[in-house]
Amino acid sequence: MSAPLLLLHATAGAGHTRAAQAVAAALAQQGSQHHQVVDTLACTSAFFRKMYAKAYIDLVQTAPALWGQLYERADVVKPPRSKSARARLAFDKLNSQAFGALLKDAAPAAVLCTHFLPLELLSDLKRKGRWHTPVHAVVTDVSPHAFWVYPHIDHYHVATPAGARELVCKGIAPERISVTGTPVDPVFAHSTPAPAMRAQLGLPERPTALLLSGGFGVGPLLAMLDSFAKADTGLSLVVVAGRNAELEAACRARAATLATPVSVHGFVNNIHELMDAADVVVTKPGGLTTNEVLAKGKPMVLMAPIPGQEQRNCEFLLEEGAAVRLYDEADTAWYLQTLLDDKAKVQRMTANALRIARPQAAADIAQTLLGSLPTGSAA
Numbered sequence: 001m002s003a004p005l006l007l008l009h010a011t012a013g014a015g016h017t018r019a020a021q022a023v024a025a026a027l028a029q030q031g032s033q034h035h036q037v038v039d040t041l042a043c044t045s046a047f048f049r050k051m052y053a054k055a056y057i058d059l060v061q062t063a064p065a066l067w068g069q070l071y072e073r074a075d076v077v078k079p080p081r082s083k084s085a086r087a088r089l090a091f092d093k094l095n096s097q098a099f100g101a102l103l104k105d106a107a108p109a110a111v112l113c114t115h116f117l118p119l120e121l122l123s124d125l126k127r128k129g130r131w132h133t134p135v136h137a138v139v140t141d142v143s144p145h146a147f148w149v150y151p152h153i154d155h156y157h158v159a160t161p162a163g164a165r166e167l168v169c170k171g172i173a174p175e176r177i178s179v180t181g182t183p184v185d186p187v188f189a190h191s192t193p194a195p196a197m198r199a200q201l202g203l204p205e206r207p208t209a210l211l212l213s214g215g216f217g218v219g220p221l222l223a224m225l226d227s228f229a230k231a232d233t234g235l236s237l238v239v240v241a242g243r244n245a246e247l248e249a250a251c252r253a254r255a256a257t258l259a260t261p262v263s264v265h266g267f268v269n270n271i272h273e274l275m276d277a278a279d280v281v282v283t284k285p286g287g288l289t290t291n292e293v294l295a296k297g298k299p300m301v302l303m304a305p306i307p308g309q310e311q312r313n314c315e316f317l318l319e320e321g322a323a324v325r326l327y328d329e330a331d332t333a334w335y336l337q338t339l340l341d342d343k344a345k346v347q348r349m350t351a352n353a354l355r356i357a358r359p360q361a362a363a364d365i366a367q368t369l370l371g372s373l374p375t376g377s378a379a
Contacts, residue, residue, distance in 0.1 A: 005035035005369055006108035010115035012041070012053045014242075015140050015288035019114040022183040023138070023369070026362035029186060030370060036106055040118045043102050048095035052117075060306045068307020077146045077170045080127065089124055096121060103131070109373045112136045112365070114183075116147045123150035134372050138365065139163060140182060141287040143312040146170060155372075157183075157365050159291070159358075160316070180365050181358020182287055187272045188295040189359035197276040198236075204261050206236040207340045209301075210278035212289060213242045220304055221247060223329035224282070225254045225262070232259035233333050235340070238274055239264045260333075272296070279340055282326065285313040294322060294357035299349035301326050301335065321352040 005027065009020035020037050027035050041049045059067045078085045099121055110133055113119045125131035134154040142159045149170045156172060157180045158164050164177045198205055213221050221239060228237070237260060241248035248266040255262035268274065275281060275296045282301040283289050290313055293300050300323035305314040317323035326335055340346065 004109040004373055005032065006103075006106045006111045007035060007037045008040050008111060008113045008115065008118040009037070010040045010052070010117050012056055012115065012117075013286070015286050016115040018185070018288045019138055019140050019183050020112070022185045022362040023112060023114075023365050025185050025187075026183070026366035027369070029363070030366050032366070032370065036108075038102060038106075040096070040099065040115060040121075043096055043098040045095045045097075064307055068311065071145070071308030075146045077149050080123075080151060089120060092117065092120060093124070108133060110134045110136065110369055112138060112369055114138045114140055116145075119148065119150050119153055123152040126152035136365075136369060136372070138183060139167075141309040141313055142316045143309065144170070145309065155368070157361075157368075159287070162316075178364075178368065180368075181361030182291040183362035183365050184288065184292045184295050184359065185272070186362060188275075188292050191296055192273075192276045194277055194279060197273055201273060201277055203238065203263060203277055204236045206234065206261070208236045208238060208278045208280075209336050209340075210274055210281045210283075210298075211237060211239045212281065212283040213240060213244065213247065220329045221251055222254055224303075224332040225251060225258065227330050227332040227334070228258050228260045228262075230333075233337055235260060235333075235336060237262040238278065240268055240271065240274065241266055243267045279346070280336060282332070282336070285310045285317060285323075287313055290317060290323075291358070291361075294353045295359035297350050297354040297357065299323070299339070299346055299353065301339065303329065320356050322349055322356060324349075 007020040007024055009016045011017055024035055024037050041052060111122060119137055122131055122135045136155045136157065137148060137153050138157045139148050139159065142163055144158060144163050144167050149172060156167055156177045158167060158177060159182045161179050164179050167177055168174055195205060198208060211221060211224060221241060239251050239262060241251050245266060248264060251264045255264050275293060275298055278298060280301060281293045281298045282303060285302045285305045290300065300317060302314050302317065302323050303326040305311045318325060326332060
């Protein structure tokens, strides 16, 4: 069965997937019955699929400075027919030969992309006159990198007015840009008071910090736990290690040695509840995670930003007063105690988080998508 709305992501960083799923959830809330969420990498060769996701994770873990240099050097919009752009397109097309079959089978009336790989492929098809339905892009970080910029994309949804101005500087017409915010699942638009959620989850009634590693389990969680070794701080910790089973096991072993109560989890489906239970969230500044935290109105302590997109996200949140930066994981226990003792600062950070949050972004994007459908295309 055809899907009037096709939502394309790529499993190269969990945020791209969550953004597509968030819009899908919002579409369902608005009555859409025919939308399809697809991982673009599922349409690629086994070699490409493994290389695309693994190369990024390996690089940011082992050589983050090198990744940052590559990211900044590549943030220049090149003419579509330049030698480097053509080489990249040729390589991606060679390894994405099932993508055309996906488009034919889905026969969508509109497409939304939360990753730049399908944007590149669709822009090329539109340039050649082989694709005519609207293509929307959701930029999942505050700063739109040149990898997102393609001349034949119909509409861009960005996180901030500054991101919109950056896209204009990179050649996208203002009328093709909407400042919607970053889409997060509708569950993040509603909150439960922290004490009530702690009781619901069986957590101690103490000031609580939620420590996140990211969906792929990348982050210095063990070093942060070590900072609690000396004594009970009066805090309670909730640790989420993501899909890294080895890290989860190591965190459980470390937590068992601490006087501070620690609840350790792997990948979870109730992160919105864990955020509700927390008084502060310690996280890497990924685009989706930070916007989920903003929607919950929780102060953030940012750690270990990956040079490039995470560094830009970090700078934005610091400038807006919704976050502070942890530079040394060995100081985590002291830093969290000091922050939570400063009630006025916590209140300011909470107010700033709520000020810049866009919990309705997914609903707004879904409404725009439904409005773009041709007359008679039931979603």
